[in-house]
Amino acid sequence: MEKIFYNKVGFITLLGREIQRFMKVPVQTILAPLISNILYLGIFGGMLKTRQMGINGVNYLQFLVPGLVSMGTIFAAFQNPSFSLISQKFQNTIQDINSYPISNIEKALAFILGGTLRGVLVGILTYTSTIVFVGFMPGHSLLFLGSLGATAFLFASLGLIAGLVLDDFEKLNFLLSIIITPLAYLGGVFFDIAKLPGLLSAIRFINPIYPLVSITRAVYLGIFEGSIYWLIGIAAVMIIGTFLAAVILFKKGIGIKIR
Amino acid sequence: MLNISNLAKTYLPAKKEALKNVTLDIEKGEFTALLGQNGAGKTTLINILAGNVLKTEGVVTIGGYNLDTHALETKRIIGIVPQETGYDSTFPVYETLKKQSGYFGIRNNGATIDELLEALYLKEKRNSNIRELSGGMKKRFLIAKALVHRPKILVLDEPTAGVDIEMRHTLYDFLCKLHQAGTTIILTTHYIEEAEKLCDRVVIIDSGKIIADEPKTRLIESFSREVTVEFQFDFELDIADMAFLNTYNPQIEEKIKLQLRVLKKDLSKVLQMISRRNMEFIDLAIEKPKLEDIYLSLIHR
Numbered sequence: 158m159e160k161i162f163y164n165k166v167g168f169i170t171l172l173g174r175e176i177q178r179f180m181k182v183p184v185q186t187i188l189a190p191l192i193s194n195i196l197y198l199g200i201f202g203g204m205l206k207t208r209q210m211g212i213n214g215v216n217y218l219q220f221l222v223p224g225l226v227s228m229g230t231i232f233a234a235f236q237n238p239s240f241s242l243i244s245q246k247f248q249n250t251i252q253d254i255n256s257y258p259i260s261n262i263e264k265a266l267a268f269i270l271g272g273t274l275r276g277v278l279v280g281i282l283t284y285t286s287t288i289v290f291v292g293f294m295p296g297h298s299l300l301f302l303g304s305l306g307a308t309a310f311l312f313a314s315l316g317l318i319a320g321l322v323l324d325d326f327e328k329l330n331f332l333l334s335i336i337i338t339p340l341a342y343l344g345g346v347f348f349d350i351a352k353l354p355g356l357l358s359a360i361r362f363i364n365p366i367y368p369l370v371s372i373t374r375a376v377y378l379g380i381f382e383g384s385i386y387w388l389i390g391i392a393a394v395m396i397i398g399t400f401l402a403a404v405i406l407f408k409k410g411i412g413i414k415i416r
Numbered sequence: 417m418l419n420i421s422n423l424a425k426t427y428l429p430a431k432k433e434a435l436k437n438v439t440l441d442i443e444k445g446e447f448t449a450l451l452g453q454n455g456a457g458k459t460t461l462i463n464i465l466a467g468n469v470l471k472t473e474g475v476v477t478i479g480g481y482n483l484d485t486h487a488l489e490t491k492r493i494i495g496i497v498p499q500e501t502g503y504d505s506t507f508p509v510y511e512t513l514k515k516q517s518g519y520f521g522i523r524n525n526g527a528t529i530d531e532l533l534e535a536l537y538l539k540e541k542r543n544s545n546i547r548e549l550s551g552g553m554k555k556r557f558l559i560a561k562a563l564v565h566r567p568k569i570l571v572l573d574e575p576t577a578g579v580d581i582e583m584r585h586t587l588y589d590f591l592c593k594l595h596q597a598g599t600t601i602i603l604t605t606h607y608i609e610e611a612e613k614l615c616d617r618v619v620i621i622d623s624g625k626i627i628a629d630e631p632k633t634r635l636i637e638s639f640s641r642e643v644t645v646e647f648q649f650d651f652e653l654d655i656a657d658m659a660f661l662n663t664y665n666p667q668i669e670e671k672i673k674l675q676l677r678v679l680k681k682d683l684s685k686v687l688q689m690i691s692r693r694n695m696e697f698i699d700l701a702i703e704k705p706k707l708e709d710i711y712l713s714l715i716h717r
Contacts, residue, residue, distance in 0.1 A: 160488070163488050164488070164519075164520075164521045165521075166518055166521040166522070166523055167518060167519045167520065167521050169518070170515055170518025170519050171518075171519060173515075173518075174506075174507075174515055177506075177507075178506055181506065244504075245504065248502050248503065248504055248505070249500055249502025250502045250503060250504050252463075252466065252468045252498065252502075253504075255466060255467040255468050256466055256467065256491060256496060257491065257519040257520070258488045258489070258491040258492050258519075258520060258521065259488075259519060260488065410470060413468075414467070414468060414469065414470055415427070415463065415468060415469045415470070416427070416428050416470055
């Protein structure tokens with residue numbers, strides 16, 4: 158049976174590569190999502206800032222910030238491992254992963270933590286830029302950071318799964334634009350999804366983005382309602398489930414070994 | 417050092433049998449040539465060792481470790497130079513080799529990396545992006561990459577394909593030194609003279625099966641019962657006059673050279689037949705079969 162932790166130096170090297178990979182091109186990986194999030198905030202927030210969202214009198218701008226921070230985190234975390242793996246498939250170096258004496262959990266963790274860091278970084282920078290518009294908000298900074306970390310970890314795991322299963326950028330872009338982006342819009346980033354009618358509202362129960370955006374928003378606004386603990390439980394199950402799924406895919410060699 | 421037992425691979429979903437019941441034991445320090453036509457199963461075999469292809473049946477042990485139960489340990493023992501020169505252009509040459517060392521759990525591997533760059537004539541390119549390297553340089557870079565963790569077994573899948581003659585010979589020297597230093601080497605190649613020059617054992621694989629596995633000298637010896645004899649005369653020859661030698665498949669080259677295929681035991685008899693006809697030759701050459709001839713005769717058998 159394979160050891161869970163086998164090669165600490167190998168794990169750190171792989172994680173370092175995943176971090177260096179996005180740090181080498183900060184304009185594309187950090188600045189671009191940051192600018193688009195600020196634009197969202199400027200346009201939607203500027204137009205609708207006086208609208209009350211019905212949560213203890215919070216205005217739309219305050220409502221929007223945690224949504225945008227979460228969305229930035231989600232996309233950055235998802236893209237890092239998925240683009241890394243598909244690039245390696247494209248460059249025909251994917252087989253290198255099989256040659257390293259690094260356990261499957263270490264490999265999965267290295268890719269996921271690389272994505273998590275990028276997600277959190279984009280999230281923090283997005284949040285920092287919103288201070289100009291709404292001031293310093295979260296009353297629970299560590300919890301806010303924790304919720305961003307959890308969001309990033311979940312979507313980095315999903316990104317890793319996508320990177321393993323998919324074999325080209327077109328399929329990945331299709332997934333991003335047809336599945337992830339609509340889920341983000343229907344996950345409560347821009348409005349309170351619970352207020353939508355019927356089926357559209359029910360989608361939140363199967364949308365992995367909804368609980369994480371809701372938790373981040375609750376921490377950001379400092380408003381904890383009873384349902385938040387259920388959402389934390391759902392998010393924890395999703396995080397553990399997707400991480401284990403990513404490790405199992407690595408172990409089975411899906412997308413990296415020939416059957 | 418490397419033990420392969422009843423190895424089989426059937427690719428799904430096409431159910432194409434690439435390897436059929438392959439058994440092979442490679443001892444420590446051997447330099448083995450793995451020969452075969454395109455699609456014979458060589459690369460499948462190497463990819464199974466590298467962990468890129470999942471085997472269907474059989475047992476593989478590398479350095480005493482079972483590939484199924486101790487895959488991570490086997491990776492520290494083996495270094496693979498793949499056939500295709502895929503590369504990650506994110507990092508330059510030295511940085512990539514440093515990272516490669518890290519993946520194998522080795523910190524501060526600068527001395528080994530410098531040594532490899534020097535030996536493989538890549539020292540000047542240490543800070544170059546891999547995409548800037550020529551085809552031959554990329555091949556050498558892949559060899560360096562496979563060697564940073566100082567593996568006991570080095571497997572090279574057509575390392576000299578597309579490499580110019582001079583650099584090919586430089587690589588031969590490098591591989592010889594590596595072999596002398598105790599590394600077990602498995603080489604697949606389409607250049608038979610490469611196998612003849614470098615290897616001490618020859619394994620020929622055809623349609624997924626091993627059809628020959630012998631020390632090179634013994635393999636050549638076993639095919640040397642028949643030799644090619646070439647007589648050179650100072651007058652022009654006519655094939656019609658050579659009917660008395662028909663048993664030996666006479667061929668005339670350049671009008672003055674006569675080639676015969678003769679069993680070693682019949683050599684003196686042939687000489688007598690020629691001298692009886694008062695055909696005085698000015699030169700005589702006896703040529704043993706080359707590995708290439710043996711290879712061709714085996715795969716077309």
